[in-house]
Amino acid sequence: MPVTTASPRPSAAPVRPGARRRAAVVVAALSAVVVLVLGGCVPAKNQAQVPTSAATSGAPDEALAAFYDQQLEWTTCAQGECATATVPLDYADPSGATIGIALARRPATGGSAVASLLVNPGGPGVSGVDFLDQAASMISEDVLRQLDLVAFDPRGVQRSSPITCMDGTDLDKVVAFDADYSTDAGIQEAIDVFRGVGEACQERSGQTLAHVDTVSAARDLDVLRAALGDDALSYLGYSYGTQLGATYAALFPLRVGRLVLDGALDPTLTADELAEGQAQGFENALRAYVTDCLAGASCPLTGDVDQAMGQIRALLDHAVADPLPTGGDRRLTGSLAFYGIALPLYSQPSWPYLTQALDAAIHENDGSILLQLADAYFDREADGTYSTNATEAFWAIGCLDDRQSADPAEMRAQADRIEAVAPTMGSFFSYGGTICADWPVPVVGGLDDYSAKDATAPILVVGTTNDPATPYAWAEKLATTLSTATLLTYEGEGHTAYGSSNDCVADAVDAYILTGTVPPEGTRC
Known part of the structure; x- marks a missing residue:
């Protein structure tokens, strides 16, 4: 948001x-x-544990096999086709409680799709399922012809075990x-207000509240990739969606397909x-x-x-x-x-x-x-x-x-x-x-290393020179943090560029998604 x-x-x-x-x-x-x-x-750093098998081989832990092997059941819905994927609530305990991740899909318009393109609009907290129609209007016809467009609500969001805290009045x-904030008493009042928010979230959301971190959401992405039948992840992430995508690349470098990270948020900041x-x-x-x-x-x-x-x-x-x-x-x-x-x-x-x-x-x-x-x-x-x-x-x-x-x-x-x-x-x-001073569940954190140095494909970072929400300097930084990334620059105003700027950006991103070819280093549109 x-x-x-x-x-x-x-x-x-x-x-x-x-x-x-x-x-x-x-x-x-x-x-x-x-x-x-x-x-x-x-974004948080230096706390979450990365499973060795995922980081080095790209293969899931044996305990996760059932999640990776699941068959999605698609039904007709307002967005086109909808399904629910099952993932562990806590990846440290795969045999424990599970949650559902809501998916919506617009099949490739040209018939048989060559792959799926997963999209995330940002946030954190924004519904991808609700974004699907808008995403389709922003993505070129050539891309839509060849790829299934798939959106999802990340864990804790809207249809995926949503975090709920209070009614509209509160x-x-x-x-x-x-x-x-001019007085210590005023600062404490603010802390108290958000302590009340946290307590309400815990009361209404239960154990889910402790497991909606970005690292877990990135691990969900890999389960979704497998359930969709793709060997590598093709992904379009806007804003916070770039943090989610970068986290995925760091966790699963051998599963990196064509990742477009637009309106970049560098998780090492x-x-x-x-x-x-x-x-x-x-x-x-x-x-x-x-x-x-x-x-x-x-x-x-x-x-x-x-x-x-x-x-x-x-x-x-x-x-x-x-x-x-x-x-x-x-x-x-x-x-x-x-x-x-x-x-x-x-x-x-x-x-x-x-x-x-x-x-x-x-x-x-x-x-x-x-x-x-x-x-x-x-x-x-x-x-x-x-x-x-x-x-x-x-x-x-x-x-x-x-x-x-x-x-x-x-x-x-x-x-x-x-x-x-x-x-x-x-x-x-x-x-x-x-x-977050008195939030009722402990911090999870992020990763020690976001370089994704073993990524098997190049990653495309897109930055807008006067982006208010994700400053251009962050795009420059993410392009250096990710070892295989190339930066595409849009010289203009507004938040994010692909689908809302000009043909130069659209053509460069389309070429990357469809052929894997990144634009020349230093390309500015």
Whole structure:
């Protein structure tokens, strides 16, 4: 979900890599946005154990044979064809409890498929099954003709033993909450809020809560590959989906087929690097929007770019101190205003909706459009229900993968660093350690080595130069972390590139998926 990887105010869920949002004023433009998420999508390192057999031979442990040999039963569904794969809840105990992973498939349009292409829209916490139709609209006809397009809900997400924590009324309170980080008591209040979230998740989700980490999800991917009958994994991952794909490559280098990692999230980055990078990414994207807005005829901002950025910061401060009316019983808090501003930055065609929202908020003290945008980010419906569990899954997966320090002094030092590079948006990427400080299940962590040095095929990393949610520097880093990776650069705005940028990107990615040929080193589109 978009805003994604660093840590936002505890009230806000992440800005997530990978979901479609539906605000009434933004349906047309935002329906094309693939979102990452801002706070909490922090990859963990140095804790998870990699089974020797998987890492060296590509063969599954004998205890997992039944899972690898399973036959999927496909039935007709709204998405086309659907099935459920069975995987262990805990890979350390394959004979124990199991969970189901939901799959949806659009068969190759040309008849017999040469392989399956698995897709993941990001998050963590976004439903791949819900993304399938959109994915089909983003992928070229040549690819769809030759490959079955297969989406899945990762463990803990939507249809795959979903993490559930609270009802809509309680979730409203959490995502609207503005903490006062200026005092230790305010920091503790934020920790207490998220302790309550964690306790609610544990009560409603049970033992699943401890097993929705990214390493386990990557191991599920290999089971899905085998159940689909593919010798190697072909995969298109957006945003957080790139972390999942990179983790797969590190775990199963001998099963790497054609992996496209678009909107890259390098899993070796520290939590602080992720927070600071994403804060600066959104700050840069906002500056690009403001520059464009000021050049137009009806911009609600005035002065030069720095002065206009200051007006947006003043609006956010106002929403924290005195939430704006919205015409209903909910007011626009600072957290909700931040998400309302952040969502349109994922896609340049959505900028006009941000202009409408800022005009209403700044000149009429009306927060209703920003609230609609924030609700769209969180998948909140008009009746107060949430149509997905993306926000709760985001917190649960993030707290298993890694945890930032909750020491007030360390968080304040980080906040100062973030404020220096992102004076307008940065405060919403600080104090992320409060989210997982008292999470009720232990951290799982990530891997010691993400180089995938034995990968049997090249990997394609795609980066956008002014991507707000996954900064271009992360794509550059992932392309060096993965020993066989090549970087394809899109020079433009927005989050992710394949299917939403230009023919140069589409042609290069299509050629790689269909033939395995990576573009020449240094290719820029």
